[in-house]
Amino acid sequence: MEHLIHTEEITKIYNPRKPxxxxxxxxxxxxxxxxEVVALKGPSGSGxxxxxxxxxxxxxxxxxRIVVEGRDVAKLPERFxxxxxxxxxxxxxxxxxxxxxxxxxDNVLLPLxxxxxxxxxxxxxxxxxxxxxxxxxxxxxxxxxxxxxxxQRVAIARAxxxxxxxxxxxxxxxxxxxxxxxxxxxxxxxxxxEGKTIVIATHDPLVHEHPFITxxxxxxxxxxxxxxxx
Amino acid sequence: xxxxIKILEYALSSLVRRKYKNLAILxxxxxxxxxxxxILFLTHALKQEASFLLLDAPDLVVQxxxxxxxxxxxVQYARAVEKIRGVKKASPxxxxxxxxxxxxxxxxxxxxxxxxPGLHLVEGSLPSDKGQCAIGTGVAxxxxxxxxxxxxxxxxxxxxxxxxxxxTFSAQSNLLTYDLVVLTRGELMRFFGLPADRATDIAVxxxxxxxxxxxxxxxxxxxxDTRPITKNEIIRTYDAVFNWRSGMMLVIFSSALIAxxxxxxxxxxxxxxxxxxxxxxxxxIGWDTSDILELKFWEGAALSLTSFLLGSIxxxxxxxxxxxxxxxxxIKGWSVLFPEFRLTPSIDFYQIxxxxxxxxxxxxxxTIVPSWKAAITDPxxxxxx
Amino acid sequence: xxxxKVFIGILFAEVIILLMLSLYGTxxxxxxxxxELPALRELVASLRLTDLSLWTEARYTRHPSQADWFTxxxxxxxxxxxxxxxxxxxPRTFSVDPVFPLR
Numbered sequence: 001m002e003h004l005i006h007t008e009e010i011t012k013i014y015n016p017r018k019p020x021x022x023x024x025x026x027x028x029x030x031x032x033x034x035x036e037v038v039a040l041k042g043p044s045g046s047g048x049x050x051x052x053x054x055x056x057x058x059x060x061x062x063x064x065r066i067v068v069e070g071r072d073v074a075k076l077p078e079r080f081x082x083x084x085x086x087x088x089x090x091x092x093x094x095x096x097x098x099x100x101x102x103x104x105x106d107n108v109l110l111p112l113x114x115x116x117x118x119x120x121x122x123x124x125x126x127x128x129x130x131x132x133x134x135x136x137x138x139x140x141x142x143x144x145x146x147x148x149x150x151x152q153r154v155a156i157a158r159a160x161x162x163x164x165x166x167x168x169x170x171x172x173x174x175x176x177x178x179x180x181x182x183x184x185x186x187x188x189x190x191x192x193x194e195g196k197t198i199v200i201a202t203h204d205p206l207v208h209e210h211p212f213i214t215x216x217x218x219x220x221x222x223x224x225x226x227x228x229x230x
Numbered sequence: 231x232x233x234x235i236k237i238l239e240y241a242l243s244s245l246v247r248r249k250y251k252n253l254a255i256l257x258x259x260x261x262x263x264x265x266x267x268x269i270l271f272l273t274h275a276l277k278q279e280a281s282f283l284l285l286d287a288p289d290l291v292v293q294x295x296x297x298x299x300x301x302x303x304x305v306q307y308a309r310a311v312e313k314i315r316g317v318k319k320a321s322p323x324x325x326x327x328x329x330x331x332x333x334x335x336x337x338x339x340x341x342x343x344x345x346x347p348g349l350h351l352v353e354g355s356l357p358s359d360k361g362q363c364a365i366g367t368g369v370a371x372x373x374x375x376x377x378x379x380x381x382x383x384x385x386x387x388x389x390x391x392x393x394x395x396x397x398t399f400s401a402q403s404n405l406l407t408y409d410l411v412v413l414t415r416g417e418l419m420r421f422f423g424l425p426a427d428r429a430t431d432i433a434v435x436x437x438x439x440x441x442x443x444x445x446x447x448x449x450x451x452x453x454x455d456t457r458p459i460t461k462n463e464i465i466r467t468y469d470a471v472f473n474w475r476s477g478m479m480l481v482i483f484s485s486a487l488i489a490x491x492x493x494x495x496x497x498x499x500x501x502x503x504x505x506x507x508x509x510x511x512x513x514x515i516g517w518d519t520s521d522i523l524e525l526k527f528w529e530g531a532a533l534s535l536t537s538f539l540l541g542s543i544x545x546x547x548x549x550x551x552x553x554x555x556x557x558x559x560x561i562k563g564w565s566v567l568f569p570e571f572r573l574t575p576s577i578d579f580y581q582i583x584x585x586x587x588x589x590x591x592x593x594x595x596x597t598i599v600p601s602w603k604a605a606i607t608d609p610x611x612x613x614x615x
Numbered sequence: 616x617x618x619x620k621v622f623i624g625i626l627f628a629e630v631i632i633l634l635m636l637s638l639y640g641t642x643x644x645x646x647x648x649x650x651e652l653p654a655l656r657e658l659v660a661s662l663r664l665t666d667l668s669l670w671t672e673a674r675y676t677r678h679p680s681q682a683d684w685f686t687x688x689x690x691x692x693x694x695x696x697x698x699x700x701x702x703x704x705x706p707r708t709f710s711v712d713p714v715f716p717l718r
Contacts, residue, residue, distance in 0.1 A: 050610070053609075053610035054610075058514065058608060058609045058610040059608040059609070059610035060608070078518055078519060079518055079520070082513075082516060082517070082518035083518075085516055086515075086516030091514060091515065093514070097510075097511045097514065098511075099508060099511065101247055102243075102247070106243065110240075110511075110512065110515055111515045111516045111517075112236075113233075113236045113237055113239075113240050113517070113521075114233055114236070114237065114516065114517050114518070114521040115233070115516075116232055116233050117232075118232060119236070119616050123616075158515065162516065235619050236616075238619045238622070239616050239618055239619045242618035242619060242621075242622055243618060246618070276667075279667075280667055282652060282656075283652075283655055283656065283659055283667070284659065284664075284665070284666075284667075285656065285659075286656045286657075286659040286660040287659055287663070287664060287665045288663050288665065291665060291681065293681065300681075321663070323663055327674055327677070335671060336671045336672065336673075336677065337671075338668070338671075338677060338678075340662060342661075342662065346661065347661075349654075349657060349658055349661055350654040350657060350658075351654050351655065351657075351658050366668065368668070368671075399658075402651055402654075402655070403654075403655060403658055404668070405667050405668060405669070406655065406658060406659065406664055406667060406668055407658070407668060408668040408671075409668050409671045409677070410668065412662070431681075433663045459665075459680065459681060463680065464665050464666070464680040467666075467679050467680040468667070468679075468680070471679055532622060535626060536622075536625060536626065536629070539626065539629035539630065539633060540629060542633060543629060543632055543633055543636065546633070546636050547636075550636075550640070561669075567668075567671045568669070568670075568671070569668060569669065574640075574643060574644050574647050575636070575637075575639065575640030575643055575644065576640060576644060577637055577640065
């Protein structure tokens with residue numbers, strides 16, 4: 001079966017041959033299929049974030065192959081990497097990474113600025129997403145005026161604006177209370193039902209024990225410890 | 231095209247988000263450009279003015295030198311000059327300076343022959359008798375006199391002499407006549423106590439302008455104690471005087487340019503943590519390096535182009551509608567009589583283009599360069615914050 | 616999303632204003648050349664003037680074209696330039712070498 005994403009023996013070394021050299025990943029090989037919900041589980045420093053960023057085309061491995069939708073992205077020039085990242089992936093960051101002094105709608109529209117799509121179409125898409133997520137009425141407020149839960153939804157809307165195939169979420173529940181965390185997982189579950197593939201890095205048991213997770217990949221010290229398929 | 235417009239839109243939003251800081255930069259930048267452009271416009275216009283007005287100055291002026299200083303010239307030297315081939319006419323000029331203790335100002339006193347035809351720019355008439363004079367508007371203003379009044383000045387015997395003012399030069403000729411007092415030649419010679427056989431210098435007319443340098447050289451040969459000054463030199467004096475690359479103009483110009491460079495350097499030496507974070511986020515969500523650099527380009531270009539054009543307009547209005555009033559104290563020096571003049575508007579577009587290059591390009595560079603490092607960094611660092 | 620329109624509008628307006636000022640300048644110059652310049656040139660020719668009446672503080676600032684090289688040093692070769700306008704005036708160039716005129 002052709003995987004949506006797979007990696008072959010990828011290694012990532014930060015600051016090679018320097019005193020502060022760090023080997024974040026060692027010979028990691030994983031497969032992610034279309035429609036799966038994959039949880040990367042492991043303690044802090046296990047390499048989850050690094051693996052997420054590499055499969056999300058945010059950086060390049062030191063060695064190994066990463067294939068996304070049949071394309072080897074490990075050695076692609078930056079322009080192509082960005083294009084794939086933009087069209088294939090939507091990111092939900094741990095700290096949301098929203099621009100606090102910018103309005104909700106402008107934050108959501110940010111990924112579409114460098115894309116060749118006209119302004120009315122952009123705004124229509126954004127409005128629909130915000131309405132679906134229940135924060136349409138706050139579209140013109142600045143992000144800093146929103147609650148934590150509302151900001152989370154803005155982050156999700158921004159992740160979805162490019163109609164990505166894969167949602168990547170890095171510790172999405174780290175700064176949320178139980179209720180908000182549950183709400184987030186419900187949204188992700190809905191997105192999965194709509195056909196999106198989801199990859200979540202987390203050490204929150206609420207997430208990796210959730211029934212909608214189809215595969216759990218355990219990591220420790222930059223290596224894969226085990227893969228549990230449900 | 232759509233993409234570029236959207237990135238421009240984001241750049242403008244970015245500028246508006248930091249509106250007070252950017253407004254301050256806009257004001258400083260505009261003022262600096264205004265100062266720089268004012269100097270360029272003023273000096274260019276004055277140069278043009280001088281070059282047009284002095285086209286009818288004498289072809290040659292011959293001065294006598296004694297002990298390295300300007301001395302009175304024997305009138306018979308004019309006869310010797312007229313004998314040189316190519317010379318049409320050599321006429322002695324009688325003129326000098328008068329320090330008016332009452333107003334602490336200096337006048338230029340000029341002697342003319344009686345019976346000279348009237349001039350268009352004289353309101354009234356030129357003096358035709360020894361007891362008459364014509365004056366420039368500066369003299370009229372500082373002494374509060376006009377046509378029909380008396381101008382009393384002290385001659386070389388320390389005696390006050392009253393002259394009836396028969397005419398004043400019109401304000402249009404201020405640049406040429408502001409401090410002039412015109413007397414009849416004979417009266418001027420009496421006033422200054424000049425010997426009858428001496429003149430201040432000799433004005434020479436030639437048949438063919440192209441022969442002026444040759445004739446000047448011949449004059450030096452025939453009359454070794456003289457110094458001829460050509461019309462070309464006269465005009466080029468003002469090219470040099472109004473050259474923005476010299477004297478006080480250069481000081482002001484460089485100060486303004488240095489202030490501008492400090493502004494640009496301050497920008498170029500680093501971007502704030504907030505800006506770095508913003509670039510990281512943009513990269514993470516799908517902007518590539520060229521998009522970020524284009525964004526920074528538009529941020530720089532929007533501010534600098536707006537300021538540059540605004541500064542140039544302000545400079546034009548300042549110089550040609552307000553007579554460069556901000557620069558006047560610098561240019562005026564210690565002159566008590568300094569003419570109010572309206573310069574003929576004239577811009578050298580080459581200079582403006584050069585100034586544009588010297589300011590807009592470095593400013594845009596100073597906006598792009600510090601963001602370069604952040605723009606080329608892999609966005610995965612954003613995941614780690 | 617109209618900021619770009621406003622910005623382009625402002626730039627455009629500024630360019631138009633500059634061009635109009637320039638046009639005004641050209642027209643004013645033509646007008647002035649037609650009416651004033653002949654009269655001014657007549658004045659210069661009749662009175663045999665050689666300099667603009669700008670800086671009346673010293674002889675060599677009033678008639679820079681007639682001044683010699685060390686007039687600014689007035690009475691002593693090593694004295695400093697002490698008239699402000701003197702710092703605005705660059706030294707005159709000579710078309711005839713004053714020492715070797717026929718060279």
